[in-house]
Amino acid sequence: MIKILFICHGNICRSPMAEFVMKDLVEKAGRSCDFYIESAAVSAEELGNPVYPPACRELAAHGISCSGKTARQMTRLDYDRFDLLICMDSSNLRRMERICGGDAQGKISRLLDHTAHPGDVADPWYTGDFSATWRDVMDGCTALLEKIG
Numbered sequence: 217m218i219k220i221l222f223i224c225h226g227n228i229c230r231s232p233m234a235e236f237v238m239k240d241l242v243e244k245a246g247r248s249c250d251f252y253i254e255s256a257a258v259s260a261e262e263l264g265n266p267v268y269p270p271a272c273r274e275l276a277a278h279g280i281s282c283s284g285k286t287a288r289q290m291t292r293l294d295y296d297r298f299d300l301l302i303c304m305d306s307s308n309l310r311r312m313e314r315i316c317g318g319d320a321q322g323k324i325s326r327l328l329d330h331t332a333h334p335g336d337v338a339d340p341w342y343t344g345d346f347s348a349t350w351r352d353v354m355d356g357c358t359a360l361l362e363k364i365g
Contacts, residue, residue, distance in 0.1 A: 218364060219252040221298040222327070223308055227257035227287035228268040229340050230304040230349060234327060236275055236282045238357045245361070256290035258303075258311035263287055274346040292316055295323065302327050302360065305336035327356035330363055 220238065224231035235255035242251045257263070266272075267282045275282050295301065295316040301324045303309050312324050328335050337356065340349040 217250060217252055219298045220300045220302060221290065221294055222255040222302050223258060223290055223312060224304040225257060225259055225308060225339065226262035227255055228262045228265055229271045230337050230353065231255035232267045232282055232285050233271055233275060233349060233353045234302070234357055236280050237353050240280050241357055241361050256288050256294065258290060258308050258315065260289050263289060268341070270340070270346050274350050278350065290315060299323065327360070328352060331355050331359040
């Protein structure tokens with residue numbers, strides 16, 4: 217079983233979108249039993265809060281539910297529990313490495329680094345463009361699933 221943790225700043229927009237998009241992709245591929253997928257935050261700002269409503273609406277527009285998800289913060293133990301820790305931007309990556317004490321096993325990467333256009337997934341909390349985030353997350357998750365095989 218491949219265990220994936222998606223991470224963003226608050227775990228209310230980008231990382232839950234990635235969590236539920238990836239769950240949808242593996243389900244459609246008939247591979248749900250091959251994966252364990254979660255998401256978390258590098259900050260404690262939104263702990264216990266549900267997915268941000270515009271992110272929920274964007275997922276719902278594509279037939280994906282994120283019902284019941286609440287924000288949690290990643291811990292050092294997550295590094296040992298998960299095979300891949302996939303973040304949304306360079307700031308998340310730096311904070312993850314601090315939380316985990318580095319990345320000795322090469323488990324940490326940015327989502328879009330698995331695509332033909334590496335870079336950061338813009339934070340829709342600030343941009344307001346949840347459609348652009350959807351496209352980046354879908355592209356990243358699709359490429360990641362193809363890479364995993």
